[in-house]
Amino acid sequence: MKRLIVIFCVALLAFSCKSRKGIVTKKQKDNTKPVEVTQKDNEQKSEEESPAVYVTSTEHYIDLHKATAQQEMSLYGIPASITLAQGILESGSGRGRLSVEANNHFGIKCHEWTGKKIYHDDDEKQECFRKYKDAKYSFRDHSLFLTERKRYSNLFKLKIEDYKGWAKGLKAAGYATDRKYPQKLISLIERYNLYEYDKEVLGDKYKQFELPQSEGRITYTVVKGDTLYSISRAHNITVEELQNINGLSDTALSIGQVLVVKSSSNN
Template sequence: MKLRIFLLACTVVFLTSCGSSKKVVKNSPKSVVLEDEPINEVLPELPQLEPVVKRVKTNSNHTIAYIEKFAPIAVKKMHEHNIPASITLAQGVLESGSGRSPLAIRSNNHFGIKCHKGWNGKSVTHDDDEIGECFRKYKYPETSYEDHSKFLTSRKRYAKLFRLKSTDYRGWAYGLKKAGYATDKKYPNKLIGIIRMYNLDQYDRVPKNNKLVVDNSISTYSENNYQVQKGDTLYSIARKYNISVKLLKKTNGLNSNTISIGQQLRIN
């Protein structure tokens, strides 16, 4: 009788251990990120766009600030890697808690990218699916955005997504889930909800044209010229660069408030 009980207990232990095991991806491509010098990105100047908030009943200032800060980077990565800027921004908002998650604050990791095999950069431990998992650590948040793009472009399981139109954020949202990017069944709906709530799809239509050099904080522009975009007025441009309309007109030799799309204006 005791022998039967012992054998039964061993069987239960064996089945339990098998059922709780997880598959580990071992064929992740090698990736090395070095950040010896500060990053000075050359980013597209975003044209006059609609307000970020489109359907938000409660104003989320920290999310709006996050989007406005990182939208130029997301657009640049879209032009370089063909990933919709709206998807990148929505993932950044969701994965990093609009830049306020412990990983984003401690490690500038805005997309929750784990170390994976071949990672030779710095890392931190963080509790996720398991306790004390290894996550990539970046010196600059810009590197996190670049690594996010490389993560998607370097893995075959995401290849089908790059056949979609650059404005098909819905296809990307559902495709990411299907390819195994996230286990959350509601992940596509969460991304789509953020994109619609904050009107992020407008960034997918920003053309690859004007570029300005910006500093590491991505908050101030360093060029002296501005090219007039659709919807611009002298007032909106003056307000954007914190100068008066009178000074703007005087600097550019304007006798009226009339400006045209594509016109170059000196802003200081």
């Protein structure tokens, strides 16, 4: 009897081992095809992952709105350089409250406005300003504001390339109360070469307006390594005088920027 039990156990063990050997885990076939990554793909990916880097918020502002300003120039005859300079100055390069909360880039007040409004301290407390759905509508309203009001009609008698005349004409027509408004606009246009956008619109029709010698002014073009201090010393004026003449609020300079170093007022 014991012998039969032993034989039965041996047989059972042998059957169990055979069964385990018969179970095979089948390796799943990988149908994924290799993808070749080209140099072009890598460059495109790099561009997508690396957005444009701007040195200043003003340069970013210009890049965002230059096409709109040029379109308004084509439609309404207002220099893109003037529109951009006004936008930069009035909106704080897009960072001011009116531009952030109301898309109002030119400080245009309500007047006959029937659209949405925002209230903001300006010449007086809580004055009414226009509010726009998108910045592009602010640029269009700026064009309409200038073209539809008789007091700005003399601006359109000027050459469209004459941004200096436009800057002075805006102040004369009462657009701003700041007596340095023209100089500030001109300084922005020349610091950031905004007249280049006028050139792009006009093409071969563009004519560079040089500073008339009769104004008794001398200009200087900034080169690498220049500072306001070094320029002021070279032309025997103070840094403060240099800033005032050019409407500069800080000491930042850019290569190619044109500065007035002698004006008719300090002859």
